Amino acid sequence: MFIAATIYDHQIRAFDSSNGKLIWHSDLPFAGVATPSTYMVDGKQYVVIATSNARDPKAPQGAAYVAFALP
Numbered sequence: 001m002f003i004a005a006t007i008y009d010h011q012i013r014a015f016d017s018s019n020g021k022l023i024w025h026s027d028l029p030f031a032g033v034a035t036p037s038t039y040m041v042d043g044k045q046y047v048v049i050a051t052s053n054a055r056d057p058k059a060p061q062g063a064a065y066v067a068f069a070l071p
Contacts, residue, residue: 004032004049007056012036012049029064031056045070
């Protein structure tokens, strides 16, 4: 399970859905503002998330889509 709805810590996290343990995390350039989505290209799976600091007016402004390749 992937979660990245974090306005202030700019992290995306993966949890084991069977026991809730954190199994991976990574920094994001801006806050995660959407539900992460997965897709496949040529048999390789990816996770993508939209990021933006629009909800935090004190933070540097910007936005980006960030994709991670799964092993």
